[in-house]
Amino acid sequence: MRHLYECPMRWADLDLLGHVNNVVFVDYLQEARVDMLRTHVPDGRAERLVGRPGEGIVVVRHLVEYLNPLSFRFGPVKIECWVTELKAASFTMAYEIFDEDENGVRTTYARASTVLTPYTFTTERPRRLTDAERQALGRFLEPATPAAELWSEPREVAGGRYQLHVRFSDVDAYGHVNNVKYFEYFQEARVQLLDSLGREMPQEGGAGVVVARTEVGYRRPIHVRAQPYQVRTWVSQVGNRSAVVDAEITDEGTLLSRSRVVLVFFDPATQRSVDPPPEVRARMLAMLGE
Known part of the structure; x- marks a missing residue:
């Protein structure tokens, strides 16, 4: 049923x-x-x-x-x-x-x-x-x-470090950050990474990049506190019209959560996938050492 x-x-x-x-x-x-x-x-x-x-x-x-x-x-x-x-x-x-x-x-x-x-x-x-x-x-x-489950090894890339400050409104009745909020945290870190790729990079949720698939795994609870948690984000795969962005939230080396997002380059006018700007593709490949 x-x-x-x-x-x-x-x-x-x-x-x-x-x-x-x-x-x-x-x-x-x-x-x-x-x-x-x-x-x-x-x-x-x-x-x-x-x-x-x-x-x-x-x-x-x-x-x-x-x-x-x-x-x-x-x-x-x-x-x-x-x-x-x-x-x-x-x-x-x-x-x-x-x-x-x-x-x-x-x-x-x-x-x-x-x-x-x-x-x-x-x-x-x-x-x-x-x-x-x-x-x-x-x-x-x-x-x-x-x-x-598919997860890649973390990479250190420019723009990939994000300081996560938990807001009081993010916490549920049990004192834990609600599972939905993790998607927002990873999105905030991902936007920072994409912004570091330059002005040619289309903006997620605006014009040029849409999310095709999201996976989030939860390992340990996150609580509200004054000091930030660490989010590390990196490009793990680059396709012809798509890219995979992975991320993890840690606290002094302890893994709290991780995510994998498939992004597709997108033309709002035609509602179809498109090739990314050559400069953006080159910078993404550089993150992979290619």
Whole structure:
């Protein structure tokens, strides 16, 4: 069984192209996930997953593939979500963000998956799923093959160091930075890296670069504090019309989170991918030592 959620849209969700910003999609997924648990498990079998005091779920990994631009309208966008894998101490959810016309023809804007684990916040430790939780989540189970994790070794490049200052509003009720905020942190660091490539570099979310795929892995919680965390960002692959940008957040050498983003060079007028400016491609290849 799949849960259907109708997600309202906000003007603030849009980027300079008039499309929903890639970071906001993760907000939509979170809303759909919580709605699924609260709507279909009201009898207490999974109340700890929904958020009983001291209990909840934490995100271990997000993977989002962006298929079509989503523009603003006053009506909601539809999100289907379901479970693809149940393990002893984690479960994986899948999502599809879409519209469907009166003839049943579907336009899909994004597909995503999330690995989650039950968590006891008082002890700061994950725990196993209970039989009741497995039964509740099993109602939504459609088994699928998990996507492989791909991470590159960090590189030291010009413009690749970013000082991350956590804001008080970034923190959830348990004192941890909300998983969605990590996407914003990596975006901020990525924009700085791209800006260092020069004036010829098209701007993400504006004119010339769009995000095609985002993967974020979570290792340790991030908390609000006065001193900044360290973000290191680098180009790991360069294609004909795309590039892969990897990043990691660390604290005195301890890995907290990492990400991989596929960027596509894009012409807003034709809505098609294009070759990057030669100067930009050359600088990206130089980051790879090529």
